[in-house]
Amino acid sequence: MDSRTVGVLGGGQLGRMMAEAGHRLGVKVAVLDPLGTASPAGQVAELAVEGSFRDADKIKRKSCGDPQRCSLHAAGKPEPEPLGDKKTFARGGSTETAHKHGVPMPRYMDTPTEASVREAGTLFGYPLMLKAKRMAYDGKGNAVVKDEGGVAEAFSMLGGKGLYAEAWAEFDKELAVMVIRGEDGELRTYPIVETVQVDNVCHTTLAPARVSPESAAQAAAAARKAVESLWGAGAFGVELFLMRDGGVLLNEIAPRPHNSGHYTYEACECDQFENHVRAVMGLPLGGTALRVGASLMLNVLGDPGGSMEETTKVLKQALPVPGAAVHWYGKAEARAGRKMAHVTFCAETMEELRRKVAPFGLLPGPAAAGAAAEETGAAAGEEAGGGRRPLVSVIMGSDSDLPTMKAAADILETFGVPYELTIVSAHRTPARMTAFATSLDH
Amino acid sequence: MDSRTVGVLGGGQLGRMMAEAGHRLGVKVAVLDPLGTASPAGQVAELAVEGSFRDADKIKRKSCGDPQRCSLHAAGKPEPEPLGDKKTFARGGSTETAHKHGVPMPRYMDTPTEASVREAGTLFGYPLMLKAKRMAYDGKGNAVVKDEGGVAEAFSMLGGKGLYAEAWAEFDKELAVMVIRGEDGELRTYPIVETVQVDNVCHTTLAPARVSPESAAQAAAAARKAVESLWGAGAFGVELFLMRDGGVLLNEIAPRPHNSGHYTYEACECDQFENHVRAVMGLPLGGTALRVGASLMLNVLGDPGGSMEETTKVLKQALPVPGAAVHWYGKAEARAGRKMAHVTFCAETMEELRRKVAPFGLLPGPAAAGAAAEETGAAAGEEAGGGRRPLVSVIMGSDSDLPTMKAAADILETFGVPYELTIVSAHRTPARMTAFATSLDH
Structure with missing residues (x-):
């Protein structure tokens, strides 16, 4: 269906599920991993190349002979961070960029030295999160600094380079x-x-x-x-x-x-x-x-x-x-x-x-x-506390259903019938979902 | 997750989608097809062997060295017809068996000779379906006999062997x-x-x-x-x-x-x-x-x-x-x-x-x-003719919802609100679905 190839660096489970998607779409997926065809993605992908996933050129050469033809984008367009290769993504940089764009986030500061980590501790208080800008996932590259006495150990454990400190989020x-x-x-x-x-x-x-x-x-x-x-x-x-x-x-x-x-x-x-x-x-x-x-x-x-x-x-x-x-x-x-x-x-x-x-x-x-009342879009009839399960589940089809639905819900309430309004599956985006939930709240 | 292997004879789209399922379950799927790794299933499966899909032993040997270990069933249990190898399934035999078990079906008779096909034509009338017991799928192995004059051509086109005639189903x-x-x-x-x-x-x-x-x-x-x-x-x-x-x-x-x-x-x-x-x-x-x-x-x-x-x-x-x-x-x-x-x-x-x-x-x-009224389980409020789309869609959660749902539907009807009762997604089998639909009809 498509003559281009997606190259995936690293053959883990993310690549495996990407390869499955590629098959459905008719997009060829080639995987580079030290385990080759035995890697989780290599077992599934049309092409698996054995090698370090730092050697992107290898997969390009192997998969189509021409590195220019095997790309995440068509020629002339910028190539994003290698897919699935989470380790090369610079977290610190993105945090900084997001901050500049006004994304709300815990306070943070660059900490090139142990002294600057202590400075962050003074500013943000302890515990303090110390984070590596690269090679961070599943808690790796993170350390909790409980007090000033823990600074040196955390700093050296994370390699002492490319670190930043983040205020503890309660x-x-x-x-x-x-x-x-x-x-x-x-x-x-x-x-x-x-x-x-x-x-x-x-x-x-x-x-x-x-x-x-x-x-x-x-x-x-x-x-x-x-x-x-x-x-x-x-x-x-x-x-x-x-x-x-x-x-x-x-x-x-x-x-x-x-x-x-x-x-x-x-x-x-x-x-x-x-x-x-x-x-x-x-x-x-x-x-x-x-x-x-x-x-x-x-x-x-x-x-x-x-x-x-x-x-x-x-x-x-x-x-x-x-x-x-x-x-x-x-x-x-x-x-x-x-x-x-x-x-x-x-x-x-x-x-x-x-x-x-x-x-x-x-x-x-x-x-x-005691979480029933917290559910987005679920107005539990008489569920609170008693755990009585809804007998009727009502799902809306479009924006215009809202007034009708509300009326229907009122009627069920009048008859004492436990019900549940689900406003999730009909909607295209969480934003719309949220709008619905807000309307229902009024 | 499982150390056994499923062998698939023939590497078409059915095998492809079976191989995907195998990956999710952790079941190894091995495919035998003349196109090998280039076959639709071979592109996806963990192991693809190039060869005729009549050579079942080849895939068994290749995939695990021991034909006894690579089986559709554990040792000692009967092995069903090879998966995906629709061509070896004897349709005539299954028709006969199903008939003996009281499955309603068009009248049919064995037609080993041209004369017996004409006999079937006299018994069942024309047009008549002439069918091969084997190698039949997607209309292959079937012929419509319009009248007695068409018997000879259809008989020879289907190979003249292993055929049966079936009454035309209007x-x-x-x-x-x-x-x-x-x-x-x-x-x-x-x-x-x-x-x-x-x-x-x-x-x-x-x-x-x-x-x-x-x-x-x-x-x-x-x-x-x-x-x-x-x-x-x-x-x-x-x-x-x-x-x-x-x-x-x-x-x-x-x-x-x-x-x-x-x-x-x-x-x-x-x-x-x-x-x-x-x-x-x-x-x-x-x-x-x-x-x-x-x-x-x-x-x-x-x-x-x-x-x-x-x-x-x-x-x-x-x-x-x-x-x-x-x-x-x-x-x-x-x-x-x-x-x-x-x-x-x-x-x-x-x-x-x-x-x-x-x-x-x-x-x-x-x-x-004019199909609205025919929809299983869809009681269209005022839809008939005008194509007015339902404003409310109601889905039941369990058997016990039925009386409540009916009452809710009546109320919506009273208010003239177009609605739709969906009684499908909650239920485990078509049999239960049918029971619901029947109850709603009353």
């Missing part, structure tokens, strides 16, 4: 938004998700996020602004802090498909991997709307003891669950903490999702967590 | 149902779809089928019965005729993933390819419920002139449509009539689907086709 929740920029500059945002990190690694994401309409609007706006401050076509994972006052601050930007967007594979019209390939190839972007009511993604990490059987237990448990999808990454060894697979649970309503994931110890119910 | 619509049988014998059915054939090749499928609840129940029952009459784990595509009196007759059974189930990739909880792999590997089956309101699959065939540009035009037109997904099969040449790709359009309601596919000349609106 956040209530962590949020994330996937943003796609097309070759023509068009921006599309996926729904806002709640993320839960364990030991600095993504544990679960929940879509849609259970936040106030105002916070959702702020998160979407901040994510768009953050991506607008950077260049390049493709997917951007934007991580945010939801502060206790309901405001949001930028945490991280990853210029690539991101763990917090894995749920889009099942839950959205077009997944982040396909939209990423579409974007870098200059194809029209696909829809980003939810096509299910609610979705929870669970990361599956390698068992601490390295046992493959222990690692795959949760996957086997998930297989019989209706609406649960398993994604195995094809890694031969289950090293402790290694990202081995993920499971996406989908349901028509948040309540149904809760029931599905309860056996996995995930997403405690509203009675336990 | 059908109103063609339907299809994908059925999955697990290794333990569990049967799961996907929603009933309407299929449209052009020149004996599948052109579109529409889910859910716009048929009466009674016909839907008959179709689901016939499909289950047909599959119960056969052996083997995996996917079965059951094609049916919907007769003018609302009854259904069996047309064909394909013991494999089937074109009429491609829509399940986007539209259902677990697609037919993944469920096929799960079934043959003895894994728990995945959910078969719709997770969207309505879905239309369009086959994309090679342009009559063999032009790749002409062939891919419709795909490029589909890319920007929200909820449209493109599946390219990776075939190097666009031969006339060759299955090159498919597009699946998904929407929250049948009405929204109509609007999405209208620019493609598909699924004419209710005003034009």
